[in-house]
Amino acid sequence: MTTTGTVGAVPAPRSAARPAAAGGPVRDLRGRSAGPHRLGYAAGDIVVVSGLPGGGKSTLINRAAETGIDSQDTRERWERRMPSALPYAVYRPLVRAAHYRGLWRELRSGASVVVHDCGTQSWVRALLAAAARQRGRSLHLLLLDTTPEEALAGQAARGRRVSAYAFARHRSAVARLLAAAESGRPPRGCATVTLLDRRAASALNRIAFDA
Structure with a gap:
């Protein structure tokens, strides 16, 4: 099954997600017994994947994206180079600089790219939207709607928890993105938004950019 970044629908409530109708900017894939295995976008478009820490963003990008930019990859490369006793907070600014440089x-x-987005930094999406417009293309959002419990379990599984303060900030940011999408409006700068729950995200194995 193939869907496109330009096909969507205003979603029903999470408990009663319904199929998309042609022409809308929001596509709700939550609650489906079998989600699509492929999402297709135009060549040159940019896709951001957002959601709670531990919600499966990196897993999705690693599995489905041919070209993905994930800050977690940059962090892990730096961690391998740094003394194990050195706290991450000491070299975090260097990791972020390296990530944004890449x-x-x-x-x-000008390549099509899938980008990890923590959700709390709207200025990053604004820059991505500007970059897409400059190349005459669009920015799209894949929003993972996972429960706090699912996200915390994901953090525990990878052995890396965020602070309670940071997690609360992420929850607020993701809640705002969800509220915008569920009202039928993609977040500012995004041409479309696709909502995924855990099951739909697990079914997705390719984010493709078609010529």
């Missing part, structure tokens, strides 16, 4: 380099190439 992201900017990929965007300048």
Whole structure:
């Protein structure tokens, strides 16, 4: 089954998600017994994957994206180079600088790309939207709607928890994104938004960019 970034529908409540109708900017895949295995977008478009920490963003990008930019990958590369006793907070600014430098380099190439988005930094989505417009393409959002319990379990599984304060910020940011999508409005700068729950995200194995 193939869906496109330009086909969608205003979603029903989470407990009663319904199929999309053609032409809308919001597609709700939550609650489906079998989600699509492929999402297709136009070549040159940019897709951001957002959701709670531990909600499965990195897992989805690693499985489904041919070209993915994930800050977690950058962090892990730096961790392998740093003394194990050195706290991450000490070199976090260097990791972020390296991540955004790599992201900017990929965007300048004009390539289609899938980007990890923590949800709390709206300025990142604004820059991605500007980059998409500059190349005459669109920015799309894949929003993972997982429960706090699912996200915390995901953090525990990877052995890396965020602080209670940071998690609360993420919950507020993701709640705002969900509220916008569930009202039928993609978040600012996004041409479309696709809502995924855990099951739908697990079924998705390819994010493709078609010429």
